[in-house]
Amino acid sequence: MNSIESILKTARKTIDLERDAIANLSALLTDDFANAVSLIYNSKGRVVITGIGKSAIIANKIVATLNSTGTPSVFMHAADAIHGDLGLILQDDVVIFISKSGNTPEIKVLLPLIKNAKNKMVAITGNTDSFLAKQSHYVLNAYVEQEACPNNLAPTTSTTAQLVIGDALAICLLELRGFSSKDFAKYHPGGALGKRLYLRVSDLSSVNEKPMVTLTTSAKDIIVEISEKMLGVTAVVDQNKIVGIITDGDLRRMLTKSDEFTHLTAKDIMSANPKRIEENAMAVDAMELMEEHGISQLLVEKNGNYAGVVHIHNLIKEGIL
Known part of the structure; x- marks a missing residue:
């Protein structure tokens, strides 16, 4: 041998x-x-x-x-x-x-x-x-x-x-x-390379639920909203404008800080000024933003209004990540 x-x-x-x-x-x-x-x-x-x-x-x-x-x-x-x-x-x-x-x-x-x-x-x-x-x-x-x-x-x-x-x-x-890269995407619409060049955030967020609460939503209802929409996150909105975000992690931290949380509202729990992205942005830009900030979800806007959520699992499913 x-x-x-x-x-x-x-x-x-x-x-x-x-x-x-x-x-x-x-x-x-x-x-x-x-x-x-x-x-x-x-x-x-x-x-x-x-x-x-x-x-x-x-x-x-x-x-x-x-x-x-x-x-x-x-x-x-x-x-x-x-x-x-x-x-x-x-x-x-x-x-x-x-x-x-x-x-x-x-x-x-x-x-x-x-x-x-x-x-x-x-x-x-x-x-x-x-x-x-x-x-x-x-x-x-x-x-x-x-x-x-x-x-x-x-x-x-x-x-x-x-x-x-x-x-x-x-x-x-x-x-x-x-x-050009646009021509390449036209000839490779089904491949991962092509998707990186033509797939937009709206193509991904449109298939997801749209979790949403207001500033005065109770902690219990926030938990229900996040659980039902199954994205591990909810936007906090005021007149359809994003003012904050609440994630599974925020809820866990809330529970470790207080035994009594029934009096808390979204305003008390949320993180203000969350990362967000326009729905017409490229999906690859969402991926880069998630990687840069070490996050798994991004809130999506359309003309300044809340439009949904794009999750890292969407990027994985499409072969972009």
């Missing part, structure tokens, strides 16, 4: 090999990269990315990254393309081929067919002398000196390089399009 030291040594060697290969990609960039970006940016069609084997898996990832950052893209498996899927490619589409060798049989069959259709072609390959490189309009050099595989066979370093080239394409296109 290998020792811990030898396993870690192999892991570090793998990481170092891939790190060095990625670092070398910068020196391999040419005008073809900038021209390919401009081609895609100015295209009226989509980006179709194709490959086979491990390169096909990388192609899928690049497609996902492009789609999520504003560049419409689709994946086409190179083997399926020559068995019926070639109709996926439309007239104005830009086709990106990913292949380490650039000389696979599927690529050699597929390239002339696409060239005849007059689609622009971009190659991501580690072999700039390959059939793929010579037939493509632009070549993005993804050369790596060796795979991390000790036999220099299993695609490891080479697929990492392909992925990095794809990321570089996506980010260049993102910047050209002026793709």
Whole structure:
């Protein structure tokens, strides 16, 4: 059995090999990269990315990254393309081929067919002398000196390089399009990242009860209100304006200070000037305010009037916290 030291040594060697290969990609960039970006940016069609084997898996990832950052893209498996899927490619589409060798049989069959259709072609390959490189309009050099595989066979370093080239394409296109955080939220409405960018306080507080007492509400009724609304807190209002807050903690402190509390009212128990937030504020702002002050609830206002409560559990449920 290998020792811990030898396993870690192999892991570090793998990481170092891939790190060095990625670092070398910068020196391999040419005008073809900038021209390919401009081609895609100015295209009226989509980006179709194709490959086979491990390169096909990388192609899928690049497609996902492009789609999520504003560049419409689709994946086409190179083997399926020559068995019926070639109709996926439309007239104005830009086709990106990913292949380490650039000389696979599927690529050699597929390239002339696409060239005849007059689609622009971009190659991501580690072999700039390959059939793929010579037939493509632009070549993005993804050369790596060796795979991390000790036999220099299993695609490891080479697929990492392909992925990095794809990321570089996506980010260049993102910047050209002026793709903003609002755009990102539009493309990621169901994810936690998107929710941080579009979810507002009102979206959370509207699903909660709205605990509320006045300055003269008795201690007993305050306990009932907090218990029934199940948020561990109630606002103290005067003509629908927030004047204070009472939490479970305030009630416990009240009980430790006095055996007799039936004569107490909200005015005697509350904390004045509580932290609050406007309902149109972003939910992530509520999270930051809670974290800053070490609290679990925030009172919510709408145009200066009491509008409800947002609880830390709301943020957890939505995956924001």
